[in-house]
Amino acid sequence: MAGSAHTALDADAVNHERPWRTPAGTARAAWPLAAVAAAFTLAQLLLVRPGMGLGWDETVYVSQVGGHAPAAFFSAPRARGVSLLAAPVAAWSSSTALLRLHLALLSGLALYLALRAWRGLFPERVLVLAGALFASLWVTLFYGPRAMPNYWVAVAALAAVACFLRVRAGGAGRGAWWGLAASAALMACMRPVDAVWVALPLLALGLARHRRRALCVLLAGLAAGAAEWVIEAYVAYGGLARRLSDGAAIQGGFGWHLAVVDELRSLGGRTLCRPCTGALPHPLLTLWWFALPPLAVLALVVAVRARRPAATALPLGCAATAAFPYLFLIGYAAPRFLLPAYALLAVPAADALVHLLSPLHPAFRPTRHSAFRPTLHSAFRPTLHPALRPPRRSALRPPRRSALRPARRPIVVVLVCAGLAVHVATQLHVVTRVVGSAGALQRARSRAVTELHRRGVRPPCLLTGHEAIPVAFAAGCASAATAGPNANTTASGITRTARRMPVAALVPAGSAPPAYARGWASAAVGSDLLYYVVPGTGS
Numbered sequence: 198m199a200g201s202a203h204t205a206l207d208a209d210a211v212n213h214e215r216p217w218r219t220p221a222g223t224a225r226a227a228w229p230l231a232a233v234a235a236a237f238t239l240a241q242l243l244l245v246r247p248g249m250g251l252g253w254d255e256t257v258y259v260s261q262v263g264g265h266a267p268a269a270f271f272s273a274p275r276a277r278g279v280s281l282l283a284a285p286v287a288a289w290s291s292s293t294a295l296l297r298l299h300l301a302l303l304s305g306l307a308l309y310l311a312l313r314a315w316r317g318l319f320p321e322r323v324l325v326l327a328g329a330l331f332a333s334l335w336v337t338l339f340y341g342p343r344a345m346p347n348y349w350v351a352v353a354a355l356a357a358v359a360c361f362l363r364v365r366a367g368g369a370g371r372g373a374w375w376g377l378a379a380s381a382a383l384m385a386c387m388r389p390v391d392a393v394w395v396a397l398p399l400l401a402l403g404l405a406r407h408r409r410r411a412l413c414v415l416l417a418g419l420a421a422g423a424a425e426w427v428i429e430a431y432v433a434y435g436g437l438a439r440r441l442s443d444g445a446a447i448q449g450g451f452g453w454h455l456a457v458v459d460e461l462r463s464l465g466g467r468t469l470c471r472p473c474t475g476a477l478p479h480p481l482l483t484l485w486w487f488a489l490p491p492l493a494v495l496a497l498v499v500a501v502r503a504r505r506p507a508a509t510a511l512p513l514g515c516a517a518t519a520a521f522p523y524l525f526l527i528g529y530a531a532p533r534f535l536l537p538a539y540a541l542l543a544v545p546a547a548d549a550l551v552h553l554l555s556p557l558h559p560a561f562r563p564t565r566h567s568a569f570r571p572t573l574h575s576a577f578r579p580t581l582h583p584a585l586r587p588p589r590r591s592a593l594r595p596p597r598r599s600a601l602r603p604a605r606r607p608i609v610v611v612l613v614c615a616g617l618a619v620h621v622a623t624q625l626h627v628v629t630r631v632v633g634s635a636g637a638l639q640r641a642r643s644r645a646v647t648e649l650h651r652r653g654v655r656p657p658c659l660l661t662g663h664e665a666i667p668v669a670f671a672a673g674c675a676s677a678a679t680a681g682p683n684a685n686t687t688a689s690g691i692t693r694t695a696r697r698m699p700v701a702a703l704v705p706a707g708s709a710p711p712a713y714a715r716g717w718a719s720a721a722v723g724s725d726l727l728y729y730v731v732p733g734t735g736s
Contacts, residue, residue, distance in 0.1 A: 229324075229325045230309055230316075230324060230328060233308070233309075233325055233329055234305045234306065234309035234328070235305060237305050237332035237337075237341070238304070240338055241304065241338055241341045242298070242301055242342070245297070245339055245341075245343075245628070246632065246636070247293070247297040248294045249632065249635055249639060250293055250643070251344070252343065252345075252468075252635070253664075253667050254345060255343055255344040256670045257270070257272075257666060258280045258283060258344045258345075258346075259280070259296070260666075261277065261280040262283060262287045263288070263291065265673055266656070266669065266671075266672075266674065267674075269669075269683075270666075270676070270683045270684075270685040273440045273443035273447060274390075274443075274444035274447055276346065276386060276389055276423075278346060278349065278387035278388075279346045283296060283344045285299065297343070298342075300342045300343065300344065301341060301342040304341040304342065304348060307349070307352040308331075308332065310352075310356060311355040311356040311359070311380075312324050312328045312355075314355075314360055314363075314373075314376055315355075318508045319547075320551070323544065323547045323551050324544070327546070327547035327548075331351075331539060331543040333620070333624050335466070335624045335628035335631060337351075337536065337539070339631055339632070340533050345533060347388070347533040347534065347536040347537070348533075349384075350384050350387050350388050350395070350537045351537040351541075352540060353381075353387070353392075354384060354395045354515060354519065354540060354541055355540045356379075357395070357396070357399070358399070358512050358541060359376075360373045360374075360380060361399050361402075361511070362507060362511060365406070365411060377414050377415060378414050378415075378417060379418065381396065381414075381417075381418025381419045381422065382418040384396075385419045385420075385421070385422025385423040386422035386423070387422075389422070389423040390441075390444070391519065391537065392419055392422065394521065394522055395518065396419060396515075400415065403415065451522070451527065453525065453526070454528040456524055456526075456527060456528065456529065459473035459528075460524060460534075461486065462476075462477055464478055464486060464532060465479070465482050465627065466478075466627045466631045468531060468532070468533070468631065468635075469529075470529055470530040473530050481619060481623050482623050482626075482627060484616070484623075488546075492545070492549040492550065493513055493542060493546065493549070496509050496513075496545035496548045496552075497509055497510060497513065499548060509548065512545055513542070516537070516542045519535075519537040519538045520535055553613050554609075554613055641723050641724075642664060642667055643671070644722060644723055645668050645703065645722045645727070646668060646672045649672050649727070652718075652727070652731070653699060653734060654672070654674070654699040654701045654729050654731065655673070655699065656672075656673035657675070657699075658672070658673070658675070658698055658699040658700065658701070659674055659675050659691070659694050659698060659700045660672065660675070660676055660702070660703065661676070661700070661702045661703075662701075662704050663703045663705050664703055665677070674701075677690075679711070688712060691713050695732070696732060698732065699730065699731045700729070700730055701727055701728065701730075702717070702727075702728045703722070703727055704725060704726045704727075706721075706725060706726060710726070710728050714728040717730045
């Protein structure tokens with residue numbers, strides 16, 4: 198008996214982080230996650246209008262593979278993963294609606310696969326809630342169908358951590374190993390530097406626990422994804438160190454910058470907060486942000502008490518390293534920068550919320566002192582036949598609530614449900630407002646394109662100045678800049694180009710035109726002024 202008891206204790210100590218079991222081979226078990234992904238895809242198509250035009254950064258990525266306009270200048274920090282993602286549509290069609298439909302479907306599928314990788318590590322209800330929490334953020338809804346890399350880094354990071362946990366535990370099948378390599382490659386293909394920040398805890402844990410095979414697979418995936426970016430650095434940017442330096446300079450230089458308040462300001466619907474000034478958003482819009490740290494702490498406490506700390510601590514660590522450079526090393530903010538951190542925090546936060554919504558398990562209740570009362574006198578009690586023993590006092594009383602019966606906490610449940618309802622309502626409000634602002638900006642750009650064509654600035658042509666990249670791409674023109682992060686030509690080069698093709702410059706109202714455009718014809722386009730020259734027309 199003693200030997201069997203010790204054997205049971207030893208087995209429990211070895212398997213103290215055994216993951217939650219999910220019935221294998223049952224298609225029905227995957228339906229809740231598929232429903233979350235389908236709802237996310239549908240919400241994107243309904244809330245973020247597919248016909249909405251391309252943004253500035255989207256234009257840079259799509260123009261690399263689009264055929265109806267010259268490619269925009271590709272600056273040092275960018276990677277070509279998004280261009281490859283958009284290529285199946287952008288390479289043969291200029292339809293923005295078709296591109297957004299393509300990206301929305303892919304983003305929904307990617308969310309499903311990332312959540313599915315966590316099956317067996319957490320209960321299904323936790324994963325469903327985690328997917329819903331991440332998918333309901335306005336920044337996730339807005340950037341899911343857009344040609345931007347941050348969402349893809351987020352879902353790849355979520356899948357990579359899950360696959361690493363599986364292979365770390367041992368006994369993982371081929372799917373987990375291939376999933377780890379593929380998700381690491383996807384991260385590095387989209388944003389190589391972000392991929393390194395996300396992978397730091399994985400690399401540290403692999404080194405500490407001597408998981409050589411997992412480390413090799415992770416590093417191979419990162420290298421495969423970043424290979425093109427590194428090769429391009431030596432071919433077109435003067436080397437890897439130079440590309441990293443130029444990328445840091447474009448972002449204002451890396452150094453100690455406390456951007457936490459800047460990120461807080463951006464949560465109200467500012468897609469880019471640079472310079473980041475103005476009032477903070479309404480507290481209801483940022484309530485979920487302040488709830489993340491206490492939920493993370495609660496999730497860690499729950500995981501430690503349940504003797505499965507790694508499944509919670511590892512995504513929390515990766516979320517911290519993913520957010521660190523954008524909270525403390527750059528001097529501006531954009532809400533999309535923290536999408537990988539939000540995705541990784543979603544699973545622990547959902548675990549904490551499920552704990553709050555579930556009946557209180559006996560393991561989390563304070564132990565009654567009566568359980569520890571000494572009963573030494575029982576050793577001297579005479580042994581009586583059961584039929585001769587007097588009935589116990591407890592047997593004469595009405596049955597009390599079992600100590601093992603879960604205790605419900607209605608106040609906590611009501612508060613959590615109310616908080617979730619407020620969260621969803623505020624996120625829908627913000628995404629609607631952001632889409633409205635983006636639509637107004639797109640209409641202004643469309644008016645500029647119409648005016649360009651009316652003035653004779655048609656392909657082949659060149660556009661410089663304010664909003665040059667998105668307007669030029671929509672008009673079928675090339676874009677150029679003589680200064681700033683997108684500088685790719687000189688004033689004399691623009692002057693020479695104006696002798697053989699139409700050239701235009703967009704200047705904000707109240708600003709002086711560039712020196713090379715002072716003798717050109719001009720026209721008002723909304724709040725901007727258009728300076729243009731068309732060879733052979735006398736303009």
